[in-house]
Amino acid sequence: MEEILKKRRTLQETMNFMAALSAGIEPILGRGATSMTTAAGRNLGRKFSEKAKRTDDLLTAVEEVRHILAANHCLWGFEPFKPKGQEQLVTINDKGQHQLQLVFRDCMIRQALLRFGHPQQGSLCNMMYGFFAGALETIMGKKATLEIRHAGENACLKVLTVDA
């Protein structure tokens, strides 16, 4: 039990450090901070999805990303979101790109940020952007972006856009 509590304290310290890093990295490094965290997320996404099943279907690819996260013990649960009145989960924008709205609920970064009073939508939040971009590049072979549409206290709404 003592060992588990020790690990928990270590985890809390790590998250505290991550939250402080997220809040402090941007004022110091400027615009480069986001690029760094996005690149780190992209590398992680590529690495984790090396053995993932390849597909052209966006919904199947997103499910594959979910399996990858679960298999690697990442607490980043998400689910597709379809507003009332919209017929399909996947829509096509005016540039011909496929779009899917995703709701993120349990998020390690958000929990750490709010726990220590740091603002959301910082550099660490962009790590997920990079992760999806890296994973979908490997799974679908297409360029992808994950824009944060809303960062809420209990859930975030993001828009996944994949090139046609």
Add this chain to the structure above:
Amino acid sequence: MLEMTINEKACRGCRLCQDVCPTECFAYEAATKKVTVAVVENCIGCLSCAYICPSGAIAHRNHHVVKNFYRNIEFSMRMEKFL
């Protein structure tokens, strides 16, 4: 299913909830000068409206509450590989 209610007596009609909601769940009624829940199906349970409401008039039920993972011993065990 998620439920959202607005306490009519408490609502001042400031429309902050309408501004913050990313999925346009609310509607403003000019006659009563109050906000009502228009499309509850669109609510993602971000709770931004409840946090921003100056009157604390908005309440949610049956929504997913995020896990305080850093206080969860089982999760701490799973996170061992990252430490």
